[in-house]
Amino acid sequence: MILWKLIKQDFKNLITTPVVIMACVVYPWVLVGLFGFIFSSLYGGEGVSSYDYYGVTMMIYIIIASITITPNTFMEKKLRQGNIRISYAPVSKVIIYMSKILSSYLFMVITVSINMILMNYLRIVNLGGNNFIYVLGLFMAFLLFTVTIGGAVCVILKTEELTNLILSNLASVFALVSGMFFPVDSLGKVASNLANLSPAKWILDSTFRVIYDNNFRNYNAIVLVLILLSMACLVVMHFNYKPEDYI
Amino acid sequence: MINVIKGILYRMINSKTYLIMPIVITPIVIVAAIYFSSSFVEKVNVGVVGNNNVNFNSEEFNIIKLENKVPLSDLVKNKYEAVIYFENGKAEVNTIKGDDFKSKLEKIVNGENITIKSGEKRGVAANIVGYITMFVILLGLMLYRFFFDDKKGIAKRIISANISYEQYVFSHFISVFIMTFIPTVLITILAKEVLNLDTRVTGSELTFIVLILSLLASAFGLLISSVLKGEENISMLGGMINVITTLLAGSFFTISNNNLINTLGSIMPQKHILDFTIALENGKGLSYIDILNVILISFIMIICAFLINKYKIRKYAH
Numbered sequence: 001m002i003l004w005k006l007i008k009q010d011f012k013n014l015i016t017t018p019v020v021i022m023a024c025v026v027y028p029w030v031l032v033g034l035f036g037f038i039f040s041s042l043y044g045g046e047g048v049s050s051y052d053y054y055g056v057t058m059m060i061y062i063i064i065a066s067i068t069i070t071p072n073t074f075m076e077k078k079l080r081q082g083n084i085r086i087s088y089a090p091v092s093k094v095i096i097y098m099s100k101i102l103s104s105y106l107f108m109v110i111t112v113s114i115n116m117i118l119m120n121y122l123r124i125v126n127l128g129g130n131n132f133i134y135v136l137g138l139f140m141a142f143l144l145f146t147v148t149i150g151g152a153v154c155v156i157l158k159t160e161e162l163t164n165l166i167l168s169n170l171a172s173v174f175a176l177v178s179g180m181f182f183p184v185d186s187l188g189k190v191a192s193n194l195a196n197l198s199p200a201k202w203i204l205d206s207t208f209r210v211i212y213d214n215n216f217r218n219y220n221a222i223v224l225v226l227i228l229l230s231m232a233c234l235v236v237m238h239f240n241y242k243p244e245d246y247i
Numbered sequence: 248m249i250n251v252i253k254g255i256l257y258r259m260i261n262s263k264t265y266l267i268m269p270i271v272i273t274p275i276v277i278v279a280a281i282y283f284s285s286s287f288v289e290k291v292n293v294g295v296v297g298n299n300n301v302n303f304n305s306e307e308f309n310i311i312k313l314e315n316k317v318p319l320s321d322l323v324k325n326k327y328e329a330v331i332y333f334e335n336g337k338a339e340v341n342t343i344k345g346d347d348f349k350s351k352l353e354k355i356v357n358g359e360n361i362t363i364k365s366g367e368k369r370g371v372a373a374n375i376v377g378y379i380t381m382f383v384i385l386l387g388l389m390l391y392r393f394f395f396d397d398k399k400g401i402a403k404r405i406i407s408a409n410i411s412y413e414q415y416v417f418s419h420f421i422s423v424f425i426m427t428f429i430p431t432v433l434i435t436i437l438a439k440e441v442l443n444l445d446t447r448v449t450g451s452e453l454t455f456i457v458l459i460l461s462l463l464a465s466a467f468g469l470l471i472s473s474v475l476k477g478e479e480n481i482s483m484l485g486g487m488i489n490v491i492t493t494l495l496a497g498s499f500f501t502i503s504n505n506n507l508i509n510t511l512g513s514i515m516p517q518k519h520i521l522d523f524t525i526a527l528e529n530g531k532g533l534s535y536i537d538i539l540n541v542i543l544i545s546f547i548m549i550i551c552a553f554l555i556n557k558y559k560i561r562k563y564a565h
Contacts, residue, residue: 019479027487034491038508041345048323048343072479165267168482182500183325186292187283192326208320215318 002091006099007106009082010073014107017076020069024062024111031058032125035181048126048212055125056207057180059116063139064171064180064200066108067146071154071163073100087243097151097241101234105147109140128211135207138219141226142203148233155240174200248414255422258393268386269430276382277438280374292325293352296332316341331356370528372448373521375435376456377498380517381489383431383457387464388485390423391472416556420469420549428461448527456524459541463516466545466552473552473559493517516541 014020035058036051043050073079086096113136119125120132128135154163178184178200185192195201206222209215259265294313317330322343329342329352338356342349369377394416435457436450448456471485493499495508496515512518519537526533 017479019483023483030487030491034494038494041347043343044345045342045349046319046322048319053323164482165265169267169272179324181494186325186328190282205320205324208323209318212319212323215320 003095003099003102006086006091006095007103010099010103011107013076013079013082014069014073014103017072020072020107023065024108025115028058028062028115031061032119036124051124052126053183055119055127056211057204059112059119059139060142060178060200060204060207061175061180062115063108063112063143063146064175065168066104066112066143067150067153067167067171068164069108070101070104070147070150071160071167073104074151074154075160075163077160083243093241093243094238096243097155097237101148101151101237104150105144108143108147112139112143126211131210131214134210134216134219138203138207138210138223141223144230145226145233148230148237152233152236152240155237158245174198177201178204180204248410248418251410251415251418252422255393255419256425259390259422259426265386265389266430268382268389269427269434272382273379273431273434274438276378277375277435280378281371281442281444284369284371284374291328294327294330296330319343369525370446370448371444372439372446372453372528373525375438376453376460376524377521379431379435380460380496380498380520381493383427383460384464384467384489384493384517385486386431387423387427387461387468388471388481388489389468390426390465391419391468391481392478394419394472412556412560413553416469416473416553420465423468424461424465427464428458431461432457446528447530448524452527456520456527459538460520462545463520463541466548469552470548470555473555496521516544 032051032055035054036049039050039054043053074083083096087093116127116136116139120127150167153167154160157163157166175181177195178198179195180200184195184201202218202222206218209217210219292309292311294311294317296313296316311327313330316332317327321327322330322341328344329340329349331352332339332341338353340349340352340356342352432454435453438444439446439450439453467489468485471481471488475481475484492515495512496517497512498517498521519541523533523537526537
């Protein structure tokens with residue numbers, strides 16, 4: 001019951017932050033539209049348009065970038081007062097951090113799925129047709145991982161500035177290396193091999209395999225590993241989270 | 248005013264988190280630029296199914312022999328730009344790229360001699376300048392955060408001393424400019440000299456380009472920081488504008504042959520800086536009007552920022 005109340009409050013805080021709304025509602029469309037438009041003349045054969053490529057990569061990029069959402073719920077200056085009050089209240093610490101994780105996850109799941117369903121429904125982006133639900137499932141598992149790892153890192157580092165700086169830079173580097181902005185496989189052997197070390201690239205490849213070849217190789221393994229890693233992040237959070245650190 | 252600048256610079260150097268940007272990211276970007284300027288990246292990966300003795304009269308191909316047709320997802324991932332297979336002795340081209348590319352490839356397969364990539368070739372220096380543009384502008388944005396800290400109270404104390412608000416804003420601008428320019432130029436020049444890059448752009452020319460780039464970055468940062476409230480808004484919206492304009496300007500790669508996009512791109516000041524560098528490197532078509540445009544745009548941004556700040560202060564006073 002307390003958990004539900006806290007989740008509601010955290011959720012409300014998230015949807016009343018203009019930046020977060022901007023990043024999750026407006027940004028995906030701007031990115032997909034812009035990249036699709038810019039590269040539209042480079043694609044087109046075999047029924048694959050630039051929107052099909054960038055629709056998938058940009059949604060993954062949004063998910064990677066959402067790594068900074070959870071730290072926001074922990075350490076936003078606006079929320080700090082409220083957080084202190086909660087930590088003084090007779091509430092177990094598990095409930096405090098779980099509410100933040102769950103509300104961030106819930107928020108991201110809702111916005112990402114709405115965006116993806118709209119893109120799929122309006123046929124702007126080919127997100128798999130009959131396999132759409134599997135693509136969505138993979139993205140949700142990845143989202144769980146980014147949300148929990150964001151929480152774990154912010155619990156370890158404890159300062160807002162440092163966490164935001166490290167996480168947002170890390171997210172950009174991963175997105176860049178994994179070929180979210182341009183196809184990395186066409187950039188020579190070294191770049192391609194480097195990219196194949198990045199987990200985001202595995203997810204991207206798996207998504208394309210599901211969408212275009214109906215091929216589910218590694219799909220289950222990736223989802224399972226993502227969920228296990230999320231659990232590991234939760235464990236890290238459980239042992240490192242001390243409410244009094246954020247006063 | 249000089250004392251204020253000293254104070255701000257001192258605070259910038261002491262907050263080590265921001266230093267990650269020039270010291271870690273810029274070298275990585277420069278290494279990437281050098282890698283992408285090397286010759287083999289320019290080649291197009293083409294898969295050939297079956298027929299073992301195909302030879303194309305094109306230097307631009309990196310031919311990969313295949314047993315079977317590849318799944319569509321490999322094409323979408325751009326593992327192969329195209330796959331050529333033979334049916335009844337006739338060559339078929341399979342690609343997800345546009346018709347333009349496909350027809351060129353078909354011609355090459357049939358023995359004609361044409362080039363695929365068009366446009367001016369970019370050298371190492373142009374690639375370095377193109378790639379660091381985005382990060383320099385980002386750095387310019389990030390450094391204004393002391394400007395926001397100040398709005399919480401320090402500003403009042405400083406302005407109640409004998410310094411005008413304009414001077415105060417200007418000293419922030421100067422400090423950000425110094426802090427973007429000096430580390431970036433040091434690392435760029437160091438990379439150029441140590442790695443002995445093969446380029447016609449001299450050290451002083453590179454310094455000049457980075458100077459203009461830093462001017463643009465700090466002017467843009469000042470404008471965004473004056474228009475918006477709050478640090479998160481700035482890093483979010485400023486970052487978005489930065490990414491979009493830099494991409495449209497074609498800083499990372501020539502994007503398209505679409506007219507509308509090219510027109511949009513040529514509005515962006517980043518494009519003019521890049522054009523200037525390419526002209527320097529190729530030794531032809533050099534025009535200082537490009538650079539003048541960028542300086543002009545930067546000054547317009549600074550003036551707008553001052554006007555906005557003035558308006559805000561007036562509103563605040565009443």
